[in-house]
Amino acid sequence: MPQTLGLIGSGMIGGAIARIAVAAGLDVVLSNSRGPGTLADLVAELGPHARAATPAEAARADLVVAAVPLKAYETLSTAELAGRTVIDAMVHHPQRDGDIAAIDSGELTSSSLVQRHLAGSRVVKTFATIDFHHLVTLARPAGAADRSALPVAGDHAGAKADVVALLDVLGYDAVDIGGLADSGRLRPGSPAYVQPYMGERPEGLSPEEAQRWFFASPGVPVPAARVKELVESGSAAV
Numbered sequence: 113m114p115q116t117l118g119l120i121g122s123g124m125i126g127g128a129i130a131r132i133a134v135a136a137g138l139d140v141v142l143s144n145s146r147g148p149g150t151l152a153d154l155v156a157e158l159g160p161h162a163r164a165a166t167p168a169e170a171a172r173a174d175l176v177v178a179a180v181p182l183k184a185y186e187t188l189s190t191a192e193l194a195g196r197t198v199i200d201a202m203v204h205h206p207q208r209d210g211d212i213a214a215i216d217s218g219e220l221t222s223s224s225l226v227q228r229h230l231a232g233s234r235v236v237k238t239f240a241t242i243d244f245h246h247l248v249t250l251a252r253p254a255g256a257a258d259r260s261a262l263p264v265a266g267d268h269a270g271a272k273a274d275v276v277a278l279l280d281v282l283g284y285d286a287v288d289i290g291g292l293a294d295s296g297r298l299r300p301g302s303p304a305y306v307q308p309y310m311g312e313r314p315e316g317l318s319p320e321e322a323q324r325w326f327f328a329s330p331g332v333p334v335p336a337a338r339v340k341e342l343v344e345s346g347s348a349a350v
Contacts, residue, residue: 118173246331251283
């Protein structure tokens with residue numbers, strides 16, 4: 113079981129992962145592209161189990177999470193991450209990331225693209241199907257009746273096993289959906305993506321009301337059997 117979790121990218125999803133990791137008793141090393149000083153407030157909020165560092169330092173943690181915008185995946189250092197298990201929490205949002213030919217053509221899933229870049233690393237996809245708020249509010253101890261699960265994909269069995277063990281500590285069961293080529297089932301708009309954990313938003317809300325509802329919502333538990341059903345109902349096409 114890892115004792116230290118490195119975050120390369122400490123925005124909304126990276127920050128949420130850091131929160132549940134600290135709550136679970138792990139040490140977290142946070143980094144971003146703007147320098148450790150910009151993370152002072154988040155580190156102060158998280159407490160003594162968190163520290164700000166450079167991406168190179170975060171890459172030396174027991175497990176590493178890549179949570180940068182997908183358009184920045186090539187900034188992930190192949191040398192610093194060589195030999196590491198890298199958890200891919202990135203999502204391809206074309207309106208933010210632009211068109212990526214290998215994904216748009218169906219040649220690769222976004223995670224397969226990341227694995228191609230990080231050829232010396234073991235890439236495992238998870239955290240990409242739940243929003244940052246409900247990732248925190250839905251975490252539950254092992255054995256809880258209302259525990260949720262997250263899908264996991266990867267081409268390296270040992271690396272997947274390490275990530276499944278991490279998810280268990282962080283408060284989630286895991287559903288192994290296969291290799292990175294199967295992770296297209298987790299893309300935005302797929303049945304397993306975000307909405308099941310969020311629940312149905314009331315109709316007729318203004319943008320401000322919708323935002324208040326989102327942050328007030330505790331989320332909807334999605335157990336492993338339901339995650340498996342949702343993933344299998346989606347298309348594997350990119």
